[in-house]
Amino acid sequence: MADIGGASTDDKRSYYFYMLPGAIGFVVIVLIPQIANFALSFTSWKGVGVPRLVGWHNYLRLLTDGQFWGSMSHTLLFIISMTIIPVVLGLVLAALLFDYIRDEFGEAVSSLFRAGFYLPQILPVTAAGVLWGWILSPVGVVNTILDAVGLGGMAQNWLGDATFALPAVSFVIVWIQVGYCLVVFMAGLSRVDPALYEAAELDGAGWWHRLVTITIPMLAPEIFVVALTTLIAALKVFAPIFVLTSGGPDNATLVPSYLTYYHFFTTQRVGYAAAIAVVQTILTVVLAVIFLRFQARQESKE
Amino acid sequence: MANVTLSQGSNSFADDAYQPPRRSPLRWVVLFILTLLLLLTLFPFFLAVINAIKTAADYAVGGPLSLPSSIDFGSLQKFWNVSDFSRKLVNSAIISITVAVFGVLISLFNAYAIGIGRIKGSRIFLVIFLLGIMVPQESIVYPLYYMAKATGLYDTQLAVIIIFAVIQSAFGTYLLSSVLRSFPKEIIEAAEMDGANRWQVLWQVVVPVLRPSLMVVGTFFFIWTWNEFLIPLVMLVSNNNQTVAVAMGLTRGQNMSDPTFSAAASMLGIAPTLLFFLVFQRTLTRGVVVGAVK
Numbered sequence: 001m002a003d004i005g006g007a008s009t010d011d012k013r014s015y016y017f018y019m020l021p022g023a024i025g026f027v028v029i030v031l032i033p034q035i036a037n038f039a040l041s042f043t044s045w046k047g048v049g050v051p052r053l054v055g056w057h058n059y060l061r062l063l064t065d066g067q068f069w070g071s072m073s074h075t076l077l078f079i080i081s082m083t084i085i086p087v088v089l090g091l092v093l094a095a096l097l098f099d100y101i102r103d104e105f106g107e108a109v110s111s112l113f114r115a116g117f118y119l120p121q122i123l124p125v126t127a128a129g130v131l132w133g134w135i136l137s138p139v140g141v142v143n144t145i146l147d148a149v150g151l152g153g154m155a156q157n158w159l160g161d162a163t164f165a166l167p168a169v170s171f172v173i174v175w176i177q178v179g180y181c182l183v184v185f186m187a188g189l190s191r192v193d194p195a196l197y198e199a200a201e202l203d204g205a206g207w208w209h210r211l212v213t214i215t216i217p218m219l220a221p222e223i224f225v226v227a228l229t230t231l232i233a234a235l236k237v238f239a240p241i242f243v244l245t246s247g248g249p250d251n252a253t254l255v256p257s258y259l260t261y262y263h264f265f266t267t268q269r270v271g272y273a274a275a276i277a278v279v280q281t282i283l284t285v286v287l288a289v290i291f292l293r294f295q296a297r298q299e300s301k302e
Numbered sequence: 303m304a305n306v307t308l309s310q311g312s313n314s315f316a317d318d319a320y321q322p323p324r325r326s327p328l329r330w331v332v333l334f335i336l337t338l339l340l341l342l343t344l345f346p347f348f349l350a351v352i353n354a355i356k357t358a359a360d361y362a363v364g365g366p367l368s369l370p371s372s373i374d375f376g377s378l379q380k381f382w383n384v385s386d387f388s389r390k391l392v393n394s395a396i397i398s399i400t401v402a403v404f405g406v407l408i409s410l411f412n413a414y415a416i417g418i419g420r421i422k423g424s425r426i427f428l429v430i431f432l433l434g435i436m437v438p439q440e441s442i443v444y445p446l447y448y449m450a451k452a453t454g455l456y457d458t459q460l461a462v463i464i465i466f467a468v469i470q471s472a473f474g475t476y477l478l479s480s481v482l483r484s485f486p487k488e489i490i491e492a493a494e495m496d497g498a499n500r501w502q503v504l505w506q507v508v509v510p511v512l513r514p515s516l517m518v519v520g521t522f523f524f525i526w527t528w529n530e531f532l533i534p535l536v537m538l539v540s541n542n543n544q545t546v547a548v549a550m551g552l553t554r555g556q557n558m559s560d561p562t563f564s565a566a567a568s569m570l571g572i573a574p575t576l577l578f579f580l581v582f583q584r585t586l587t588r589g590v591v592v593g594a595v596k
């Protein structure tokens with residue numbers, strides 16, 4: 001039925017016309033700026049006048065920049081709060097809600113839990129940041145509670161103390177991220193045949209056993225996808241840092257995105273900032289390519 | 303920021319048909335622990351609300367954990383006026399709605415060419431689109447800032463609208479083309495036989511079928527744009543143009559010594575999204591699972 005004489009390749013070509021708005025937009029808004037940024041990373045520029053070519057100078061400076069390496073090492077730590085803890089918590093919660101709560105208390109109860117845990121994920125991060133900034137402030141809620149239960153000695157300036165700022169920010173990030181993992185995992189579980197669970201239950205497999213032998217293997221694709229997307233997100237953490245700590249105190253919570261922003265718009269060292277952004281981009285692209293290959297393999301399996 | 307499964311098919315098995323064999327008291331323990339965790343997750347919202355409606359004097363006496371002795375809108379009013387919140391709400395709404403509409407339109411056109419037209423190189427287009435939006439926005443923000451200044455679009459909402467309509471649509475293209483790839487070919491061929499041209503096929507055949515997916519994608523575009531921070535922060539410098547998310551970001555640090563004011567600020571910053579969430583809860587948590595990893 002396909003090509004009836006005239007439905008020729010010529011006809012097919014008119015589909016390209018529909019790509020025009022999207023393609024032009026993409027070239028102007030994403031591609032050209034991306035290339036420009038790459039080019040800028042080889043220059044020294046204050047944002048006005050003509051950029052001066054400096055070759056690899058910016059990249060060489062990166063190698064010995066303590067702030068840069070500090071920010072990179074914080075990114076590694078954020079993998080724990082962006083990826084590892086949310087994935088583990090999300091798995092346990094999803095399995096509990098899907099395989100236990102839903103059976104025992106019904107769909108509505110399980111949906112209610114899911115919605116509640118998901119809520120922090122869709123807030124503007126900056127609004128959540130204002131909230132947590134107040135809760136964690138020296139005279140904030142956390143310290144008030146500690147005081148009230150007689151642990152006043154443990155009270156801290158959570159965001160203003162170099163020792164505690166990174167864990168405190170990480171805690172807020174976990175709070176934001178768990179919902180994302182939970183929702184993806186629960187959607188994944190809906191394609192698992194419930195007969196599998198029933199059979200396992202009849203065989204006397206406990207909840208934990210079902211989690212390890214059914215849930216986790218069945219969710220392998222989702223776990224992979226969530227892990228990669230959150231890893232990519234960990235490389236880009238910006239808003240929580242901007243709102244909660246501005247990278248401080250003493251650079252204790254500095255991340256690459258904030259460092260880039262700082263050099264672009266505060267110190268006006270545009271070329272240097274561009275170089276940091278390029279490093280971030282390369283790392284992201286590596287992860288993204290792994291992700292896309294995986295997606296393609298999944299698609300061909302289906 | 304990918305991972306999308308646009309599967310709106312609900313699970314076909316009936317939930318109540320299955321009766322578990324035994325009901326142990328353990329179920330209450332599990333429910334209790336989960337409820338505790340949920341309350342812990344939602345506790346910050348509760349704190350924001352009870353402190354936003356307290357007077358400063360009330361706070362000074364009872365601290366952040368006590369319930370307000372009377373309801374007072376003073377702090378909320380103060381933040382509303384200081385931040386010109388109505389303006390921020392209107393700005394966010396204008397930007398987000400426009401981006402949602404144009405983002406969906408561009409995505410639809412792209413997906414039509416890729417999913418139904420099966421144009422050559424569609425796989426490469428998709429990969430480039432996706433890579434383009436996965437990379438950090440830091441790597442395009444400065445050139446965009448420079449371009450906006452050069453074209454006179456700096457500090458205009460139009461700049462933010464154009465940028466996000468394009469960025470979101472790259473993502474929407476990915477979503478919708480996978481839906482359209484499984485669109486029954488016979489329907490389109492039948493319409494073509496009836497003499498419908500390409501444009502008519504799109505609007506009279508494809509769009510009606512695709513409408514639920516378009517709504518879902520539009521809902522996400524709206525909320526993502528509402529929450530965007532870096533690019534609006536850089537582009538919208540004057541108070542009159544800023545969005546809710548930017549206003550929130552700039553509230554940090556200020557007035558931390560005024561706790562009821564901070565609580566009021568966070569409550570107002572959260573409220574619109576909360577409302578939106580209550581209305582679109584099912585769409586947001588179930589119909590589509592979209593990684594809002596930005």
